[in-house]
Every structure is written in structure tokens, then in C-alpha cells.
Amino acid sequence: MFAKLKRAAQGARVPHHKGTSGTATVQMPLPTRIVLPMQQHIGAPCTPAVKKGDQVYVGTVVGRAGGFVSADIHSGVSGTVQSIDSVHMPGGAHSAAVVIVPDGSQTPDPALKPPVVTDAASLAQAARDCGLVGLGGAGFPTAVKLAPKTPIDTLIINGAECEPYITSDEREFLESSETVMRGVKAVREHLNIGTVIFAIERNKPQAIDLMFSLTQGDAAYKVQPLDSRYPQGAEKVLIETVTGREVPRGGLPADVGVLVMNVTTVSALGKYLDTGMPLVTKRLTVDGDAVNKPQNVEVIIGTPIAEVLEFCGGVKDDFAKLLMGGPMMGTAVADVNSPVLKQNNALLCFGEKAAHIPVPGPCIRCGRCIEACPMGLSPVEIAGAFQKGDVAALNEMMVDLCMGCGSCTFVCPAKRPVCQTMNLAKAMQKKGGAK
Ligand code: SF4
Ligand code: SF4
Structure with missing residues (x-):
């Protein structure tokens, strides 16, 4: 058994579909409300810094960082705090969120000024x-x-x-x-x-x-x-x-x-x-075969996805799947009322055909997943160790280096969910025990 192959930096030749690259970004008008989850980063969640009824401005802090590895969250509108709610994040988890209704004036927070940076x-x-x-x-x-x-x-x-x-x-x-x-x-x-x-x-x-x-x-x-x-x-x-x-x-x-x-x-x-204006807007690529007007749009962070899709001409009748992020590593979004987050760079809408998940066949041990892995891992061998619950082998094969890129799944001719198995194997390695 080998631990890790010499990294070949292979990856996969995926189709580009960069149809929106040649057109300028369009600014989206003010949404009806913004929803700002307190977890929009890796690390500790923020704590709400405002309460229901508070007046806020563009750039006002509404969520204070919860620790060293965390990041403040600011309002992208001037308006009134409607509520502090619990919302579903795109991946399914819950987060506290500050909901703000804009007043339309887009008044900047008077305390904002460019920082003095010397070192x-x-x-x-x-x-x-x-x-x-x-x-x-x-x-x-x-x-x-x-x-x-x-x-x-x-x-x-x-x-x-x-x-x-x-x-x-x-x-x-x-x-x-x-x-x-x-x-x-x-x-x-x-x-x-x-x-x-x-x-x-x-x-x-x-x-x-x-x-x-x-x-x-x-x-x-x-x-x-x-x-x-x-x-x-x-x-x-x-x-x-x-x-x-x-x-x-x-x-x-x-x-x-x-x-x-x-x-x-x-x-x-x-x-x-x-x-001195903090991060309150984000450019998003809105694309996929089930959206009517693919384009790049600049939106206020916290805008409900449904409003972004409506601005982009709405979705087609066969709309079946929404992704936040790209098709290789993006997150499936269950609720179109989820908000746009800071780190979100794309909303992709796919019809039934593109969203269809194929039935996996048996592994034919072709080794293509090994050739494709940019980290030099052996996904097919790791999957075998995972099935046996062999944590020592998972350690030796360095499954922790897997970054979940999905190249192995993309190239697998048997349509096996290889990357998903790698994620389960990583979790098993982390726990040091059973599936
Ligand atoms: S690419 Fe698929 S079929 Fe080929 S060895 Fe890997 S898991 Fe098996
Ligand atoms: S998902 Fe993990 S195992 Fe699969 S190709 Fe990417 S890094 Fe390698």
C-alpha cells in the first residue's frame, strides 16, 4: 500500500461554460429586505450588535466578530432592524440573522472613514x-x-x-x-x-x-x-x-x-x-441553463436569492436545482429565500436534465480517479479502506489531504460518488473510528 503518490497536479478538464465573461456587471436595485446571518465565514459566529427597531446605516456593524478567527458583519442598507431571527443557511444549518428593511435613502454610516494604515x-x-x-x-x-x-x-x-x-x-x-x-x-x-x-x-x-x-x-x-x-x-x-x-x-x-x-x-x-466602506456588496455570476438572463450582478450582501433570480428574468419551467458556488464545489440551496452571503460568488440554476444524478455502477478499477486527484491521493483505495472501517489505512493514505474538489467524481466512468465517499472517509479518520 502506498501513502501518497507523487503529486501529478492532474485535475480534470471540465467544460468552461464562461458565457457571462464578456458582459459588464449590472447593479441590482435595493432589495425589499436584507437578511444577514451571523455565520458568513470560517470561525466563530458573530453576535448581533443591534436589536429590533434600531436605525442602521450603510456600513453600520450589525454583527460583532465572535473571536480572533471571525469577521464583523455590516449592513448594506440604511433602514430599520425588523427582527433578529433564526434562518436556514444554504447548506441546511441554522444561524441567528439580523433582518433589516431599507428606508431607500442609502445613507452611509457617519462614523465611517478611511483607515490609517502604517504597518x-x-x-x-x-x-x-x-x-x-x-x-x-x-x-x-x-x-x-x-x-x-x-x-x-x-x-x-x-x-x-x-x-x-x-x-x-x-x-x-x-x-x-x-x-x-x-x-x-x-x-x-x-x-x-x-x-x-x-x-x-x-x-x-x-x-x-x-x-x-x-x-x-x-x-x-x-x-x-x-x-x-x-x-x-x-x-x-x-x-x-x-x-x-x-x-x-x-x-x-x-x-x-x-x-x-x-x-x-x-x-x-x-x-x-x-x-472606509466595509464589505457590504458582492458581485455574483448568475448562470445555468434554467435562468432566463445569465449575467454578473452586484448585489447587497443579505439580499434574498429569490429577488436576485427575479432580477435576472426569473427561472425556466424545468428549474430543478440551485447551487451557491460552482458545479464542482458549490452548495445545493434548498430554499430560494436564503440570503446571498459574503463568500458567495455564483448562483447557478439548472434544469432537470443537468440536475439529474446518475445511478452509480460498480467500480471497474480503471484508476482514473487516481490520475485526476491533484493531491496525489488514491481515492479508489481510500474508498476500500473506508468500507472496511480501517482508520489506520486512512491515516496512511492521507485522506485528510483531500480538499473535496470533486475531480475524482467528475472523471469516474462508473458515475460513483467518489468525492462524497472521501468526505465520509475524512470524517471517519477525524473521529478515529467507525462509519
Ligand atoms: S474512477 Fe471510478 S471506476 Fe475508476 S477506479 Fe476510480 S472509482 Fe473505480
Ligand atoms: S475530492 Fe479529494 S480525492 Fe477526489 S480528486 Fe479531489 S482531492 Fe482527490
């Missing part, structure tokens, strides 16, 4: 006051990322956007390059980072050309076009592809001197440094 600590504090989290989908609080314990020599700006359909990061490059560069320069300066690499898949030639033109002549900046291959944008995969460095098992990018920031995240930081 790494004040930059991290600015990210904390902005309520910033990883906007590529991860939702990890940016302030924590900006306080690495070891020196960083390379900043990678993640513009891979390897999930099919999603084009919101590409539009960030094209529509907000000034704030992208503002954020990048601040991080580079205050964390004393020598090299910045813009890592962008080749299926975004306009974004690549733009970043080349904005950085030419400065040796500190590089633009690295990448193969269009899923999951090119996964943090550990990207670091290895771009720098050749392998993040150790259980380690962090900072352990190999690298900081990775998603392009929309660094741009949001740039906007905050200039304006």
Missing part, C-alpha cells in the same frame, strides 16, 4: 474592520491571513477561477483593476513581500493582458498564465504550480513563504483603504 498590524486591523473574508468561496477571515507568523516572500493573487460558469473574478480584474492594484500594493508594502504573481487561467486573455500592461517595467510583479484545468485555483495546487513549493501535510502556505489572496478579496481591501 502590517494596522493593515490587518483594517481588514478586520472591513469585515473581510476570502471572497473566492472559502470565507476565511482576511485579518488572520494578513498576520502570518513567518516571513512571506511571495504573494500570489489567485485569478484562476477554475470552476465552470463563474466569471465574477474575471470581471473584478476588468472592471476594478485600480482597487486590485491598490490592495496588492498595500499588502506587498506592509508585509514586506518581494514578489507578487498574478496567477490567471489562459481562458481569461483580457485579464492577463490588462495585468501585464499594469505591471510591466516593475520586476516585483509577474503575470503567470495557467493551464485551464480544474482545480487550478485550489490554494495548495496553485502554490505548487506557480512556485514549485509543496505545503507540508497539516501546514499553511506561510510555512513555505507564500500568501495567496483571491483577486476579489484583495480588491475589496483596496476599496476599503480608499473609502
